[in-house]
Amino acid sequence: MAWLTLALAGCCEVFGVIGLKQVSMRKGLRAWLLLIAAFAGSFSLLSYSMQYIAMGTAYAVWTGIGTVGGALVGMFLYGEPKEWRRVVFIAMILSAAVGLKLIS
Known part of the structure; x- marks a missing residue:
């Protein structure tokens, strides 16, 4: 349940990052x-x-999810670059978060 x-x-x-972009x-x-x-929901959970x-x-997992999600939202909703190097580093962040889950 904690995971x-x-x-x-x-x-x-x-969603907080999306709200931050909307506010800006x-x-x-x-x-x-x-x-x-x-x-508020994010910090509470x-x-x-x-x-x-x-x-x-x-x-680490929380920030990884936020980082990957924010980058993907930026690429797909706000027209940020979708170059392959960016995708590789996003995949590295995601794999590190999964790795932490696996060894915990």
């Missing part, structure tokens, strides 16, 4: 609500999962 909670925390982190583009109430709700998963592992 599922950690994955959900990472997904909330991605539009500054509307809806964007602010998404930003605040997503980051991360805090819960850290009760059962080692802090270093939980934080």
Whole structure:
């Protein structure tokens, strides 16, 4: 259950990044609500999962999910470059997070 909670925390982190981008583009109430709700949910779920998963592992996986998700959202929704080197490094981050799960 803790790993599922950690994955959900990472997904909330991605929505928080989307909210951050929306706030920087539009500054509307809806964007602010998404930003605040997503980051609040992310930190709450991360805090819960850290009760059962080692802090270093939980934080690394959480930031990995957020980093990979943010990069993919940037590439697919906001037109950021999709060059092969970027995809390779995203895959390396993802594989490191999976590796941490496997040895924990």
